[in-house]
Amino acid sequence: MKRNPGIIVDFTKGLWQDNPVFRQLLGMCPTLAVTGKALQGLTMGLAVTFVLVSTGIVISLIRKIVPRQVRIATFTVTIATFVTLADRFLAARFPAMSAALGPYVPLIVVNCIILGRQEAFTSKNPLLPSLFDAFGMSVGFTWALVVLGCIRELLAYGSIFGQSVLGTSFEPWVVMALPPGAFITLGLLIGLMNVIQKKKEARGKE
Amino acid sequence: MGEIQKLVLVFIGAALVNNFVLTYFLGICPFIGVSRRLGDALGMGLAVTFVMTLTATVTWAIYYLILIPLHLEFLEYVAFILVIASLVQIVEMFLRRSVPGLYRALGIYLPLITTNCAILGLALFMVLKNYTFPQAIVFGIGGGLGFTLAILIMAGIREELEYADVPEALRGAGITLIIAGLLALAFMGFSGIIGG
């Protein structure tokens, strides 16, 4: 029972104070590239969750038998394998979504969140905390992508998750579906998160 | 359309119209992380260009001469990432032994490059776009130079802003991303050049 608070922290730190996107600035490529629509952001989030959790399990199980020299190579092969599985599965079952995400699913291989977490956490911790850590980071990554996706989809198409929200009289801001909209929205969101975090810290001190 | 003309279009497309950073969002991590100083940005840009050109050459060969004939396309990602990782290692060792001057300039950036998504992205887009061998090489050079251009511009701007009163919450990543957005707006002027 004594370990439990630790495990809960392993999980919750990824949600906010170590949020991979807003606080650690990791995995920026897919964050910017696929969030033109909320559903795409969610799918990417789930794909990353799958890869992060699966590699977390495997690496945490084999971490003791892997010699130090081939650690990174082992991690890389494991990650690339699970990414291929996720990518082929998407292509087989959800061809339209797979086409929309394009090469950004295979690019999860080089997503710094995955390798970073294995290096920093999983390779040093047993299965259970690793799992909680992986889940926390994944959920943190996913909600960041979904928020970004919702904002951009709302302004670029007037809808959220494909459901029309703003009606037909709203003239879409095409720019939000394009790269400039992605960069500017994420930049402003990171600023907003910093403001919120600062307010929180200030309150914590009192 | 002549072969040379096609190559020119591939080059302009990779460097300007579909700039790796500003349109494909590839290599964002170094773009934010290593763009604080001009010297670093230049080093990173050149290192990336160098590795990208090599990667294009090697991954093209691996894909079309080994994976396709043996029907091993499903090993694409595993093969690519292993090739890139070993390539970077080999380049690093080679430079350290044979070209120490260049190694001192580029060496520190090389380890960062393995997880730079621009490199794997290059290999994936190359396959996606069905490029021929010469086109793939030009794509690598153009993509690398486009990355260098973007990161140099960003470093210049960030040095200029060092003493600017940027709102505190936006300092660092926030303002960098917004500037990248404005740059992407400006780069939209190049749209359509590949159609001409």
Next chain:
Amino acid sequence: MTAETEELAEQRLLEIRTSPHIRSPLATPQVMRGVLIALIPASAASIYFFRIQALLLILTSVVACMGVEALCQFLLKRPISVGDGSAAVTGLLLALVLPPGLPLYYVALGAAFAIIIGKQIFGGLGYNIFNPALIARAFLMAAFPGRLTTWLEPFTLKVVGSVDAITKATPLALMKFYSEPTPLKNLFFGNVAGSLGETCALALIIGAAFLLIKGYMDWRIPLSYLGIVFILSALIWKFAPGSGSPLFHLLSGGLLLGALFMATDPVTSPVTKTGRWLFGIGAGLLVIIIRNWGGLPEGVMYSILLMNAVTPLINRLTKPKPFGAAK
């Protein structure tokens, strides 16, 4: 880069830092007032051609820019300096580069973008990298491409928001897509489709002459910018007569407005004389490239924004070098 040159780069860096951002010996309000006066002829011409719609557009843009500027400075707890006229200049320039038929909601949105994203988040006047009016137009262009490329025939807009206004392509679009030339006389006096302030070359030249005489404007950028466009379009015209004569390229589109009033913005253009030549030449080259080979008929806005982006690099290259610096 070797360790040695890196050290020199460091020195150069220090050198730039010693004189931060004092780029014009003249006081801001004085220059801004001068620019506003210089833009009166162009504004008057736009009101003549596009009637009350032009006036409303200008008013909306100027008021919105000034209001947003004051609000931003209040929220960021900065001294409120709306009185220096820089927001008004941004507002007026933004209005002058927008199409006359643009509904006022988009104008206000553009004004807010110009001030917030274009200027205040960089730390306010003197620190912005891009010309605020142009970056806002680029934003509107990317957000509402249809509206930003719908132009009106002069004199056809009688009532605000009426549907009887006749849309017409700009001279550059007519040339590029229809190979249809426009009489130079119309281009010179402004009786053509286009954004509010760009159509009447005469009014722009009068305004620029005023700025030059007052010493508020550096002549190097306009001269090199317009010169390169003239020379290159003459060359291309010789081989491809369908591309338009050099005079046509000088007078059409936003070239004069951009070269005389936007590229010369001291904050977003190089500080050195050599740098200004480079800026003009680069912008001219980009205009020619985009007009001739790009997808869009006009490239002035993008040419200036792209040169704004590389201005810090130009400054760095053209700063007097310390002893022994590598080339």
Next chain:
Amino acid sequence: MKNNLQMIAVLTLLGVASGGGLVFMARYAEPLIAQHQEESIKEAVRQVLPAFDLAREKIIKADGQKVYAEYDDQGNLVGYAFKAEGPGFQDKIFIMIGLAPDLEHLAGIKIMDPLKETPGLGEKIKSEAWFQEQFRGKDVSRPLKIKPERPADVDAITGATISSQAVTRIINGNIPFIKEAVKRGSGSEAPEQSP
């Protein structure tokens, strides 16, 4: 030595496990993926040729590309289809071109995915149906002309002139190739029964 052995053992094990997983996935996914691609091609062919009900098909191969010759259930030639590509405003545009049996008239065209033209602008070449519809039945014995050119065979979309022109250019550029392929390839393969 022990370390080396362990290294080799771990890497081999990992390689086998990874390879096994991938082969297993490939077995499951590849047929499905191939089926999706096939279907999207079939779907496009069906849309560009009139009254085509998948009766018989002959595939003419030229330079590694496929021209589809389609026949109805009586064995009459319905037309030819070919997936062409070329540069657009932002990126490549893919078009399924349908040709009437006489090779002189367009049966129809379809802009295919992925279409990377600007949302709200160039992308209208697909979203505004009339644009693709207007190509039906056009005489392509000579290159098509699009609106700014006169006399124009087809209209361009306002605000998407470049993308509209790109479509026309891709069609014009590929018709000679299809004709050539059909002429060279005809008779070399007997019509095969579709499954």
